[in-house]
């Protein structure tokens with residue numbers, strides 16, 4: 001068998017996602033500092049971000065529910081300075097977490113901010129599972145997930 005020769009490169013792709021009416025309402029409500037979920041009529045879970053159907057029960061969600069902009073960290077990680085990638089909305093270092101907002105039954109993925117990241121160990125102490133966080137909203141909101149700048153630890 002011949003040796004396979006390869007060239008390594010990088011490509012940049014612009015994506016567009018078509019929003020469902022459920023997605024559109026979820027993003028529009030962020031302009032009013034409201035985080036909305038939808039409730040599954042079968043299992044009763046409140047899904048955030050709002051979803052058109054429950055991925056567990058495969059039935060359409062039927063009810064809109066406003067959840068709190070506070071919640072608890074379920075899991076988190078720290079993105080270090082050397083991890084830069086195209087399209088990254090904020091510069092490292094920063095925290096990323098799965099956050100279960102009060103009133104929701106599933107976690108929302110978002111940034112952790114408003115803490116000192118210069119000492120990674122100290123920063124991780126502030127974003128441990130179970131710690132409470134609150135949304136820090138952008139002054140100017142445009143109906144995007146970045147209308148929430150980040151979640152700030154309350155302790």
Ligand SMILES: [Zn+2]
Pocket residue numbers: 040041042043044045054055056057058
């Ligand atoms: Zn369900």
